[in-house]
Amino acid sequence: MTETISAEPYSPDPITPVLTANWGDDRAWKITNYERRGGYKALRTALQQPQGDLVQLVKDSQLRGRGGAGFPTGNKWGFLPDNGAPRYLVVNADESEPGACKDMPLMMASPHTLVEGIAISSYAFNAHYAFIYVRGEVLHVIRRLQQAVREAYSAGYLGRNMLGMGYDLEVIVHAGAGAYICGEETALLDSLEGRRGQPRLKPPFPAVAGLYGSPTVINNVESISTIPSIVAGGADWFTSMGVDNGKGMGIFSLSGHVRNPGQIEVPLGTTLRQLLDITGGIREGHQLKFWTPGGSSSPIFTAEHLDTPLDYDSVAKAGSMLGTRSLQIFDETTSVVRAVTRWLEFYKHESCGKCTPCREGTWWLVQILKRIEAGQGQEGDVEKLLDICDNVGGKSFCALGDAAVTPINSAIKHFRDEFEAGYHTPAWELFPYEKNVIYAQPAGVAQ
């Protein structure tokens, strides 16, 4: 990676805790503890600035969305038309991408980081209502969010006349009810309007016609949570971390066959090899086989991508997507057919059913994958899979269909022989499943 960033002015430490800095604190979720670390100072600073300056600051920081698509956050804010309609901020806290597990600990440990980000962002683009759409299956995260919002109202950071500065903001914590598709921004809006969570055709984009047909900004939890640090530190501080076109720090989630799974906040552009070196590597006695850089919807990588800088452009150039920086690691004991089959069962379950190629295609893909997993595949099944993938990808309203075919296409590219072996041998004979299991961590229960 050195040849690409030799001109970088500054080389930060390998780990750069900003959003995660207080995750080791006792009771970090309480407002007093957040304030003790300087929390809500950025909100005071922001409210004294012209709103346009804040939008410009976020543009200057080059922050790109942390929810997967990587769209420049400041530009998104700049798209809102000035048509007199109310504006809304909707925080996408529906984290459900297989492998993604960063927003939930963030909101559980330090919900005020998000709440402060919401207050600053809403003020910046003149929204007086903000919603946190959080998936329903995370009770304790929701409790902490609800309490943080209550605390922030009591302290005058939210509500009417925030901090006596004349700005009003209502924040509503809205629990979903179990649907991956609601992480797709237009499905999320339909869900938030009290409907089945099914995507809308774009355009119009939510910035123009979003919630209740009004201009709406939808940002990921981590994107909004990053805003206070940018206000406090400045654009130059933020851009001192990361690489060209991928500035700042981000939370990376390591899971699977590694010695130490967990969350680690590092400058964008860090490689998997560096992350494994820092955290202790693949589990003892095993080697890396395949991994996802950005959750199950990103094409899989193999050991040959260990030195790919994990930033938006480098990962795209190498044929995948940075996505949500969800690094699911699988070692040589794992059947790629089994993993892909299970991912496809996920997409089949989560397809909202609106578009025929996605609804029907995922169902048929699962049928074929299951027989390949069972060693009952038929000659030509691999070609058939690829053909169906071709008929699903790019043929639906939203990206779920595209995401569903991604694991298949990329896995066949790297491990075609394993799929073909499924014409005669079950995956569990090739890769005995009991060798995958890790019960190494002390099992948690239940006092």
Place this chain on the structure above:
Amino acid sequence: MSHDVRREDGRFGQVPAGVDAEDPNAHRPEPIDVSVTDTLIDDKTVDELRQIAARYPQSRSAMLPMLHLVQSVEGRVTPAGIEIIAQILDVSTADVSGVATFYTMYKRRPNGEYNVGVCTTALCAIMGGDDIFDRLSKELGVGHDETTPDGKITLERIECNAACDYAPVLMVNWEFLDNQDPDSATETVTKLRNGVEITSTRGARITTWKQAERVLAGYSDDRADEGPTAGPASQLGVRLAAENNWKAPTPQEAADALAAARAAEGEEGAK
């Protein structure tokens, strides 16, 4: 392991003990009872449903939390609950039913006091989630989305619950039980069936499913302050940073570095 119950035709045949392995679909769940008109929804609940509707700029946005509140009272989404929500929101009962049947957290059959979800999406399944589900299914004698006869436990296969760094994961009434194995999961359900209180590995004491639904509807149960700030895996990065004295740059360090770089660039240009 569960290979032996995989069907010859290649269909995924993980079925509980006592169920015909040749045809898992022979074991159909109880039909949904829509004839019951009795309801536990009283004036207080109706008032609360109205309060929820009033939180939003447009009342229909309250649909999801209102359905959560109905479940917290009725133990499922009942015909009466659908009727009342439709009246308050001034939409048709078909609109409400359409929403209630879309989302997996809404139950049309009476749910158990404890909803036990085993993550069996790829990573958790591979790390042991499949074994855990098989064992619990055998222990409890029920399959996916079924409830024990005593009404205590509903067992579910769940999709990724955003805790992959703690795989394999069990969710009990939507609280995390991290780093599970078949034995620990069995111990948990045994305790639940015997009325022993258990605590999430990084959350609160586990409440009933109905109470949990009430929190999702927006009514506090005063348990937000229970449990730690974060679990050990969440703290991996901050722990390593502390051990090595690694930090994010300060604004001053960033500014100094930028100035130095610009100066160097200037020299370069001068040459």
